[in-house]
Amino acid sequence: MTPAFDPLAIAFLGLMIVGAIAALSVRDLMAAVVVFGAFSFFSATYFAILGAVDVAFTEAAVGAAITAVFFVTAIFRTDRGAD
Numbered sequence: 884m885t886p887a888f889d890p891l892a893i894a895f896l897g898l899m900i901v902g903a904i905a906a907l908s909v910r911d912l913m914a915a916v917v918v919f920g921a922f923s924f925f926s927a928t929y930f931a932i933l934g935a936v937d938v939a940f941t942e943a944a945v946g947a948a949i950t951a952v953f954f955v956t957a958i959f960r961t962d963r964g965a966d
Contacts (some may be wrong), residue, residue, distance in 0.1 A: 895929040916954045923947040 902922035909915045923946030930939035 889932060892929060892932045895925050895932065899923045899929060912958050913955070915957065916951055920947050920951045920953070923950070 897957045899922060902918055902925055906915050906918040906922060911919055923942060923945065927943040930936075930942060
């Protein structure tokens with residue numbers, strides 16, 4: 884079975900879609916950052932399942948860690964809610 888049709892890969896792809904929709908529909912910016920971090924974790928796991936471990940590591944480091952820190956810093960420097 885190819886990695887793209889692995890049931891675990893399809894499950895994480897579904898979680899990525901749900902996470903993307905949730906991040907767009909949340910009104911609180913801090914909650915959106917948390918959901919975006921979960922989306923990044925799901926996409927890093929998806930890349931690891933597909934065999935792209937270097938891409939998965941980069942997504943986990945940049946997408947979940949560094950971007951989340953920048954977003955949280957920007958939220959605390961501005962208003963927390965979205966208009």
